[in-house]
Amino acid sequence: MKAAGIxxxxxxxxxxxxxxxxxxxxxxxWLERAVxxxxxxxIKVVLGTPSAAPPAWLTYKYPDTLAVWDNGQQATHGNRVxxxxxxxxxxxxxxxIAAEMAKRFGRNPYVIGWQIDNEYGxxxxxxxTRQKFQDFLRERYKTLDALNQRWSTDYWSQTYSDWRQIxxxxxxxxxxxxxxxxxxxxxxxxxxxxxxxxxxxxHAAPEHFITHNFMGFNGNFDHYVVSADLDFASxxxxxxxxxLDFLRSGGAHDLTRxxxxxxxxxxxxxxxxxxxxxxxxxxxxxxARRMAWQAIGHGAxxxxxxxxxxxxxxxxxxxxxxxxxxxxxxPIYSEISQLGKEFAKASDVLRGTTPKPQTAILFDYDxxxxxxxxxxxxxxxxxxxxxxxxxxxRDLTQDIDIVHPSAPLSSxxxxxxxxxxxxxxxxxxxxxxxxxxxxxxxxxxRTGMKDVFNALLQSRQPGTALGELLGGNVAEYFALEKNxxxxxTLGSGEASRWAEMLEASDASTxxxxxxxxxxGWLDGQPAVISRxxxxxxxxxxxxxxxxxxxxxxVRWMVQTSGVGPVLGPVPSGLEVSRRVGQGKEVFVLINHxxxxxxxxxxxxxxxxxxxxxxxxxVAVPANDVAVLVDSARR
Numbered sequence: 001m002k003a004a005g006i007x008x009x010x011x012x013x014x015x016x017x018x019x020x021x022x023x024x025x026x027x028x029x030w031l032e033r034a035v036x037x038x039x040x041x042x043i044k045v046v047l048g049t050p051s052a053a054p055p056a057w058l059t060y061k062y063p064d065t066l067a068v069w070d071n072g073q074q075a076t077h078g079n080r081v082x083x084x085x086x087x088x089x090x091x092x093x094x095x096x097i098a099a100e101m102a103k104r105f106g107r108n109p110y111v112i113g114w115q116i117d118n119e120y121g122x123x124x125x126x127x128x129t130r131q132k133f134q135d136f137l138r139e140r141y142k143t144l145d146a147l148n149q150r151w152s153t154d155y156w157s158q159t160y161s162d163w164r165q166i167x168x169x170x171x172x173x174x175x176x177x178x179x180x181x182x183x184x185x186x187x188x189x190x191x192x193x194x195x196x197x198x199x200x201x202x203h204a205a206p207e208h209f210i211t212h213n214f215m216g217f218n219g220n221f222d223h224y225v226v227s228a229d230l231d232f233a234s235x236x237x238x239x240x241x242x243x244l245d246f247l248r249s250g251g252a253h254d255l256t257r258x259x260x261x262x263x264x265x266x267x268x269x270x271x272x273x274x275x276x277x278x279x280x281x282x283x284x285x286x287x288a289r290r291m292a293w294q295a296i297g298h299g300a301x302x303x304x305x306x307x308x309x310x311x312x313x314x315x316x317x318x319x320x321x322x323x324x325x326x327x328x329x330x331p332i333y334s335e336i337s338q339l340g341k342e343f344a345k346a347s348d349v350l351r352g353t354t355p356k357p358q359t360a361i362l363f364d365y366d367x368x369x370x371x372x373x374x375x376x377x378x379x380x381x382x383x384x385x386x387x388x389x390x391x392x393x394r395d396l397t398q399d400i401d402i403v404h405p406s407a408p409l410s411s412x413x414x415x416x417x418x419x420x421x422x423x424x425x426x427x428x429x430x431x432x433x434x435x436x437x438x439x440x441x442x443x444x445x446r447t448g449m450k451d452v453f454n455a456l457l458q459s460r461q462p463g464t465a466l467g468e469l470l471g472g473n474v475a476e477y478f479a480l481e482k483n484x485x486x487x488x489t490l491g492s493g494e495a496s497r498w499a500e501m502l503e504a505s506d507a508s509t510x511x512x513x514x515x516x517x518x519x520g521w522l523d524g525q526p527a528v529i530s531r532x533x534x535x536x537x538x539x540x541x542x543x544x545x546x547x548x549x550x551x552x553x554v555r556w557m558v559q560t561s562g563v564g565p566v567l568g569p570v571p572s573g574l575e576v577s578r579r580v581g582q583g584k585e586v587f588v589l590i591n592h593x594x595x596x597x598x599x600x601x602x603x604x605x606x607x608x609x610x611x612x613x614x615x616x617x618v619a620v621p622a623n624d625v626a627v628l629v630d631s632a633r634r
Contacts, residue, residue, distance in 0.1 A: 001308070002041045004322070004333065005340015009038055010267060010304060012101075013048025013118045014080065017055035020097055028104045039110025046267075047105055049196050051094040052118040053080040058093060065090040067124035070170045079315070081122040085188055086129040091195050099199035106204035113209035115267060116196050119236065120189050120212070121220045125168050134163045136184045150453040151176040175373045179454040182369050186222035194229055213267040214259070216252035217383050219372070222365040224404050227259040236268035236306070237291060240277035244287055246294060246575050246592050247391045251402065253298035254355075254390075255363065258403040263354050266295045268306035272332040275318035282320075286623045288332060290590050292339050293625045296346075297577025297588030299355045303343075305336065342627075346608045349629050353579035353586055357399040358563050359414045361390060364405050367421040370450050377479035377497045382419040385444065385544065389418050392554040398566045398576040409434045414561035416442040423448040423457065428465040435469060438535035440561040443470075445498050445542055446477075461500070462540060470538050471506025471531045476521060485516030486527050486549060490556055493549030495527060500542030502526040512539075512556075513549070528553065537561075571597040574620060587628040591620040606631040 001009065012019065012031055020026050035045045059066050059077045067075045067084045075082035083090050098116075105111045123129075141147040144160055151174055153159040158174060160166055169178045197210055209231040214223055216235055227233045235256040237249060256264045269291060273282045283291075292303045307316070309323040322333045363386060371382045386402075393416065394400050401412075405427045409415055415434060420427075420443065428448070435441050448462030457463055461474035478501070483494040490512050501522055504511060513528040530539040537560060545553065558564070566578040566587075573593030579586045587605075591597050598619050605614050608627040620626050 001038075001043055004337040005344055006043060006336075007340075008044045008046060008112070008302060008304065009308070010046040010048055010115060011035070012050060013115060014050055014053045016050035016053055016097060017057075019050060019101070020055065021057075023057060023061070026100050028101070032104065032108075035105065035108055035110050039108075043110075044112045045108075045110050046113045046115055047101060047111055048115040049094070049098045049101065049117060049200075051083070051090075051097070051116075051196065054083055054090070054093070059083075062089055064128070065093070067122055068126035068129075070125050072125070081119070083122075084124045084126060084129065085120075085122070085192050086124060086126075086132050091192060094192070095195045095199045098196040099203060102200040102203035106200070106208070111204075111208065113211065113231075114200050114204070115234070116193050116210060116212045116230075118213060119215055120193075120226065121215075121218065123185050123220070125170065130168050131164070132188070133168060133181065133184050134166050136187070137166060137180060138163050140180070150455060152455065172373075175370065176454045178373050179366065179369055182221070182365070185220070186225040186365075189221050189226050190229065193226060197229055211265060211267070214256060217255060219365065219368060219383075223255075223259050224365070230260065232262055232264055233257075233259040234265040234267040237266050237295065238268070238270045238274055239283065239291075240270075240274055241279045241281060243281075243284060244291055244294075244592070246290075246590070247394060248387065249291070250294065250298060250394055250575070251387055251390045253295060253300065254400060254402045257299040257355070258363070258401055258407070261401075261403060261407060263299045263301045265302040265304070266292075266300050267302075267304050269295070269303055270320060271305045271307070271322055271336070272320040272330070273318075274320060275316055280318065284623075286335065288335050289339055290592060290623065290625065293342075293588055293590055293627075294575065294577070296343075296350065297575070297579070297590070299579065301350075303339070342609050342625075346627050349584065349586055349608050349627070350579060351582075353581035353584055355399060355401070355578060356411075356580050357397065357401045358412055359393060359397050359399065359558075359561075360401040360403050360407070360409065360412045360416070361386060361393070362405045362415060362417040362420060363402050364420070364422070366452070366454075367419050367450075370421045370454050371419055371446060373454075376477075379497050380446075380479075380544075382421075386418040388544070388547075388550055389416050389444070389554065392551045393558070396554060396558050396565060397563055398570075399578055405430070409439065410437065412439060413563050414440045414442070414557060416444070416557070417447060418444045420444075420447045420462075422450045422452060422454065423463050423466075424452050425465075428463050432465050432469055435533050435536035435538050440537045440539070440557065442539045442541065442557055444540075445500055445544060447540070466538070469531070469533055470529065470540055471509035472502055472504040472526075472529045472540065474500045474540075474542060475503045475525075476501045478519070478522065483546075484518040484522060484543075486513045486543065486545065487516060488513035488528070490528070490552045491549060493546045495543035495545055498544045499527065502529050502540065502542045504529050506531065508532065512553075513543075513545075515543075568600060568602060570599050573597070574599065584629065587626075589618070589620050589626040589628065591622055591624050594622050596621045601628070604631045605629060 467473040515522040605628040
């Protein structure tokens with residue numbers, strides 16, 4: 001590890017049966033030897049609490065700590081994340097093991113932080129969980145009359161006369177109930193996590209950080225809620241089958257940074273291959289290096305790998321690693337060693353810097369879930385809708401945030417809401433304020449259909465306040481059986497899956513695209529409308545547009561918003577990221593293509609990795625990386 005330049009390891013996140021081999025009998029000596037050995041070799045340690053994998057003595061003696069799946073079958077021991085996340089008994093055991101670890105290691109000079117559990121996800125459908133869900137609803141709604149009214153339970157005779165009648169939704173159910181279940185899951189994971197955070201904080205050094213490793217666009221819970229009590233968010237970056245799609249993974253990086261609106265860590269990165277994908281192919285030579293530098297460019301302050309060495313048995317025998325089962329380096333080790341040397345060169349330059357975009361995409365889980373519950377078109381996917389805007393926006397601006405609609409917006413010139421289906425009054429008010437203060441707000445299909453209870457708003461899309469600002473609204477929406485042509489000042493192309501017939505009610509509202517001949521209703525009707533409002537602008541895109549038209553639309557959005565690329569135009573396949581802070585401006589250039597590219601620079605810069613000082617251009621070889629800073633900086 002030392003030879004490879006590794007300066008941090010994460011350990012113990014699945015080791016409960018070694019840490020507590022019998023109830024209330026703890027064995028930390030082996031872990032302390034490992035922590036101290038790492039520390040004496042200049043390697044700091046992040047300790048993972050082991051609650052994702054309870055020991056067999058616990059689940060056998062206390063079977064009520066095991067989850068019950070949605071088919072009614074109780075989980076069996078031998079996998080992971082099979083605990084009952086609502087079990088008070090399990091929370092007590094989790095609290096105790098976290099506290100005992102913190103007592104032993106909370107002041108160890110080689111420990112720098114903690115990871116709670118590992119990749120939350122599984123939920124339980126047992127009677128205790130159902131009762132706690134009902135209690136959650138009672139606290140939220142106070143009375144059954146209020147709940148019945150908000151959920152329209154008269155429909156299909158769903159009216160509840162006792163809190164204990166309310167089920168956990170399995171399969172398709174009342175959309176209000178389904179949304180509240182997701183909120184309950186999110187709050188329960190936050191409580192589950194908080195129990196361990198408090199146990200650690202009571203004994204650990206105050207400078208120790210606490211994080212959790214999320215899974216990108218996983219939708220099992222609201223990541224903004226669950227990350228609220230963490231010092232920063234982390235995530236696990238895997239490709240699985242195939243190879244790196246840098247715009248796809250870039251979105252997950254930016255999403256994770258947006259959970260806390262601060263730099264993050266990548267706690268696991270694919271070390272060549274995995275064992276769980278359909279085809280567990282090996283990454284190409286140099287691909288892991290590009291993945292690591294992409295993470296740094298998007299705001300990661302650490303990149304780690306799962307795993308160091310394969311266990312001889314167990315479920316992950318075939319998972320990629322840096323060291324083989326014989327204890328000798330696998331081929332990927334040389335690539336990670338190169339990264340160790342490069343990170344050492346760049347760390348001082350990158351310290352204290354973070355991305356500072358002028359463009360933001362709004363993303364919230366309530367809206368995502370509301371659409372997923374009722375897609376109306378089986379191929380309408382809210383995450384794909386987000387990516388359809390993210391890709392051309394990131395390509396053109398080279399810098400973008402993905403944040404919750406409640407995040408501060410004053411630093412942005414352009415804000416895009418791809419699927420803001422659930423529109424609280426407070427959010428609408430803040431978006432109106434953003435436009436009135438000079439920002440450009442772009443709303444996409446299905447905006448402003450629902451309230452916070454997942455009930456239809458009693459107004460046309462995109463809601464009263466935004467509709468008045470737009471000078472238009474949605475007259476009707478259509479799940480499309482076949483594509484519809486669109487044309488206008490942005491060019492021509494097609495809409496697929498979803499189309500909304502827009503009405504422009506104000507003379508100052510511009511029609512940018514209209515539908516072609518279709519079903520009679522859409523023929524010639526507006527598909528995209530926009531209106532200047534004082535120094536700002538609001539635009540509504542009523543259709544899912546093809547890639548070419550979306551690209552033209554995004555170019556227009558960027559131009560009208562006064563947003564430009566942070567480094568200037570670059571060839572296709574070359575990714576630019578910028579980190580700023582402490583008077584520094586650092587650019588990470590990654591050539592993801594098989595062809596060398598040359599980039600024109602605004603000033604003389606130094607490549608941190610090679611030491612070479614550029615003039616007005618820099619050459620980035622195929623599948624290579626350059627890290628640039630002002631040539632005067634060291």
